[in-house]
Amino acid sequence: MMRRALxxxxxxxxxxxxxxxxGISRRVAVPPGTTVVPPPERAALIARLRALVDGTLPPDAAxxxxxxxxxxxxxCRGRALVRGEVKSRDGHTAVDGALAGSEALRALPPSDRAAxxxxxxxxxxxxxxAAGIEPLFVLSLxxxxxxxxxxxxxxxxxxxxxxxxAADLLAGHRPLPVPDLTLGLDARGAVRLLALRAGLDADxxxxxxHRLFRFRTESFIEPAAHDRPPLPVFRGNTPxxxxxxxxxxxxxxxxxxxxxxxxxxxxxxxxxxxxxxDQPTTDENDYSLPRHAGAAYYLAQLHGATRDPGFRExxxxxxxxxxxxxxxxxxxxxxxxxxxxxxxxxDLGSSALALLAAAEYQHATGDSEFAPFARRLAAFLLAxxxxxxxxxxxxxxxxxxxxxxxxxxxxxxxxxFALARLAHLTPEPRYIAAVDNALHYLTEKSNDxxxxxxxxxxxHWTCIAVDEAWDLLPSDRRRERFxxxxxxxxxxxxxxxxxxxxxxxxxxxxxxxxYGFSSLMPPHSAPVASRSEAMLSTLRLAERRGHAAExxxxxxxxxxxxxxxxxxxxxxDNAWLMPDPGAARGGFLMSDVKRTIRIDLIxxxxxxxxxxxxxxxxxxxxxxxxxx
Amino acid sequence: MSIRGALRLHxxxxxxFAGLYAWVGFSVVRGRSMVFDIALGAVVALLAVAGLxxxxxxxxxxxxGIAASTLLLAFCLVVVALLVAGVAYLRGIYGPLGQGMxxxxxxxxxxxxxxxxxxxxxxxRLLLRRDVARHLAGG
Numbered sequence: 020m021m022r023r024a025l026x027x028x029x030x031x032x033x034x035x036x037x038x039x040x041x042g043i044s045r046r047v048a049v050p051p052g053t054t055v056v057p058p059p060e061r062a063a064l065i066a067r068l069r070a071l072v073d074g075t076l077p078p079d080a081a082x083x084x085x086x087x088x089x090x091x092x093x094x095c096r097g098r099a100l101v102r103g104e105v106k107s108r109d110g111h112t113a114v115d116g117a118l119a120g121s122e123a124l125r126a127l128p129p130s131d132r133a134a135x136x137x138x139x140x141x142x143x144x145x146x147x148x149a150a151g152i153e154p155l156f157v158l159s160l161x162x163x164x165x166x167x168x169x170x171x172x173x174x175x176x177x178x179x180x181x182x183x184x185a186a187d188l189l190a191g192h193r194p195l196p197v198p199d200l201t202l203g204l205d206a207r208g209a210v211r212l213l214a215l216r217a218g219l220d221a222d223x224x225x226x227x228x229h230r231l232f233r234f235r236t237e238s239f240i241e242p243a244a245h246d247r248p249p250l251p252v253f254r255g256n257t258p259x260x261x262x263x264x265x266x267x268x269x270x271x272x273x274x275x276x277x278x279x280x281x282x283x284x285x286x287x288x289x290x291x292x293x294x295x296x297d298q299p300t301t302d303e304n305d306y307s308l309p310r311h312a313g314a315a316y317y318l319a320q321l322h323g324a325t326r327d328p329g330f331r332e333x334x335x336x337x338x339x340x341x342x343x344x345x346x347x348x349x350x351x352x353x354x355x356x357x358x359x360x361x362x363x364x365x366d367l368g369s370s371a372l373a374l375l376a377a378a379e380y381q382h383a384t385g386d387s388e389f390a391p392f393a394r395r396l397a398a399f400l401l402a403x404x405x406x407x408x409x410x411x412x413x414x415x416x417x418x419x420x421x422x423x424x425x426x427x428x429x430x431x432x433x434x435x436f437a438l439a440r441l442a443h444l445t446p447e448p449r450y451i452a453a454v455d456n457a458l459h460y461l462t463e464k465s466n467d468x469x470x471x472x473x474x475x476x477x478x479h480w481t482c483i484a485v486d487e488a489w490d491l492l493p494s495d496r497r498r499e500r501f502x503x504x505x506x507x508x509x510x511x512x513x514x515x516x517x518x519x520x521x522x523x524x525x526x527x528x529x530x531x532x533x534y535g536f537s538s539l540m541p542p543h544s545a546p547v548a549s550r551s552e553a554m555l556s557t558l559r560l561a562e563r564r565g566h567a568a569e570x571x572x573x574x575x576x577x578x579x580x581x582x583x584x585x586x587x588x589x590x591x592d593n594a595w596l597m598p599d600p601g602a603a604r605g606g607f608l609m610s611d612v613k614r615t616i617r618i619d620l621i622x623x624x625x626x627x628x629x630x631x632x633x634x635x636x637x638x639x640x641x642x643x644x645x646x647x
Numbered sequence: 648m649s650i651r652g653a654l655r656l657h658x659x660x661x662x663x664f665a666g667l668y669a670w671v672g673f674s675v676v677r678g679r680s681m682v683f684d685i686a687l688g689a690v691v692a693l694l695a696v697a698g699l700x701x702x703x704x705x706x707x708x709x710x711x712g713i714a715a716s717t718l719l720l721a722f723c724l725v726v727v728a729l730l731v732a733g734v735a736y737l738r739g740i741y742g743p744l745g746q747g748m749x750x751x752x753x754x755x756x757x758x759x760x761x762x763x764x765x766x767x768x769x770x771x772r773l774l775l776r777r778d779v780a781r782h783l784a785g786g
Binding site: 021032035036039040041042043044045046047048146148149155158159160161233515521522523525526527535536537538539 | 724727728731732733734735736737738739740741742743744745747748751775
């Protein structure tokens with residue numbers, strides 16, 4: 020009796036779980052749709068809309084096929100200047116008169132009007148969301164892909180994906196008190212914007228029955244130069260150029276141009292640039308010297324590849340700024356360290372990457388202006404190294420004291436890489452011994468824990484350092500173990516790389532080639548970029564060691580990432596939400612939904628694009644085959 | 648193990664888990680809802696009293712233990728159902744969530760069962776035995 024009751028309970032509970040799963044997941048899913056407006060009709064529609072906007076065609080002349088509702092928006096300097104409803108029925112497409120009769124549009128000079136972009140969003144499906152439960156509400160939209168709708172008794176108000184992107188509402192929730200970790204919808208901001216669009220104040224909002232829902236669109240936009248057919252849009256982005264050597268080089272140069280153009284007098288860069296507001300960050304306290312040094316390194320690297328004197332000069336100015344950034348105690352005859360003037364403590368990373376930039380500058384230009392500075396920086400790095408190979412990460416220059424306990428991300432790998440780069444210019448045994456010792460610590464001693472059997476930390480600088488140091492180190496078993504470690508890191512990363520055919524790509528195909536834990540978060544440029552750099556180095560290691568299968572896997576992994584980076588660089592075509600596309604061109608956004616450019620994103624991404632050039636075919640037709 | 652020893656072990660486990668729930672719920676991940684705090688306080692109190700009674704071998708220990716275990720088991724089933732509902736919601740929104748998310752969900756469910764489900768299952772199995780009921784009734 021008892022057993023039967025227990026069995027009934029288990030079966031009943033299992034059925035309840037199954038019913039919950041099926042009922043909820045089906046109810047909130049947007050039904051999969053097919054293409055509503057095929058490419059030829061898109062071109063015809065955009066052409067007619069353009070003629071409407073220019074006033075050369077009456078509103079009812081636009082025609083098209085199929086049966087759909089949507090919106091046409093004219094985006095001018097990052098603003099939705101005018102939006103009109105578009106309805107297609109029985110081969111006839113009716114366009115809201117607002118589009119043709121807009122005063123704002125007519126007030127624009129013809130050249131400005133021509134620079135505006137017409138975008139069409141066709142509504143393809145909708146589904147309810149759980150707006151009453153905040154943790155679910157913030158995750159209720161696929162960021163940048165779904166729109167948010169408000170159903171009122173007498174009408175609907177819609178926020179298109181672009182509206183949510185332009186209002187910077189899609190990376191607005193902070194689930195944990197961790198810097199830079201924002202995930203999901205800014206629920207309050209989104210509701211406020213909906214209420215504003217609906218003309219409801221707080222009282223009216225409470226009194227009026229309402230329901231929120233999400234909806235999906237099929238979107239396309241005219242290219243910036245109006246010279247090609249409309250471009251498909253996904254998550255505020257358009258497809259990048261085909262993956263060719265020329266495209267990679269062009270992208271790398273474009274990123275360097277961003278750094279050069281955003282360099283101020285005195286050598287500093289616009290550390291961050293908010294593309295939606297056309298505003299650089301000017302906060303002095305938020306300026307990262309390691310990232311500044313990384314940018315200087317990349318400019319020198321780019322000069323080496325292009326021989327462009329503009330990049331050389333920009334690198335020189337950035338290095339001069341580093342040489343001048345020396346708090347008391349950091350400018351000794353035997354030793355130099357880099358830090359904000361006046362600060363009581365400096366970090367290892369600033370000096371390590373300054374050394375890297377100085378060594379790269381000398382390597383690329385032959386100019387030894389910074390050679391004495393580099394030698395003193397190297398002396399500082401050596402002084403910060405412990406006997407076990409690890410480095411101390413913080414230093415109090417005025418007192419000459421190392422902080423033996425604090426550990427910060429990246430700095431040890433950066434120091435190893437910088438010393439290895441210098442050792443190529445000045446192969447002094449003490450530099451080589453320091454690199455060897457550091458790599459031994461980073462790849463073996465520091466991983467002598469149970470957890471390290473299952474996980475790798477952020478090891479990108481370490482593997483770049485192993486590659487850089489390879490020819491300097493004795494060819495023994497110890498060196499092989501460094502490379503084994505990096506190949507292991509590569510295999511570990513491949514498990515988190517989104518590849519063709521994976522489930523999450525069904526709804527978000529732009530995840531392809533990026534790295535991530537799940538599809539809840541839109542792909543971010545920084546991890547793709549830095550891991551691409553590290554995997555390019557690991558690929559070189561595998562090739563040197565004759566590990567053909569590993570090299571093939573790494574090549575596919577890197578090509579997938581380079582494809583992703585190429586797609587996600589800011590170009591004129593994908594900059595319609597930005598008031599000044601020229602100021603953003605060449606940059607990399609944190610993600611498609613966090614539309615800020617930061618100098619280190621450009622450094623990592625463009626260094627990878629430049630170094631990966633040889634992997635890409637000289638030219639290609641269409642997109643490359645799926646990776647893996 | 649003797650019945651007396653088993654009852655003492657469960658009494659100690661009840662006390663230990665009551666302390667764990669109190670520490671986690673009131674200190675580590677403190678809720679903002681007073682209703683939640685009151686409910687948690689009641690569960691902790693019930694479990695602690697049942698634990699003391701079982702340790703002492705008191706007759707009241709059996710009904711208290713059964714009540715506390717039933718409550719915990721119900722809580723466990725509800726939490727697992729909510730977890731399934733939450734992941735189903737995300738599956739509906741995002742489509743296939745990927746292996747990482749699936750693995751994380753299974754780990755979360757396993758953790759819930761381990762923290763809230765195993766103790767009441769074993770305790771109910773013990774307390775619903777006739778010989779245990781007789782033992783406590785005689786004591």
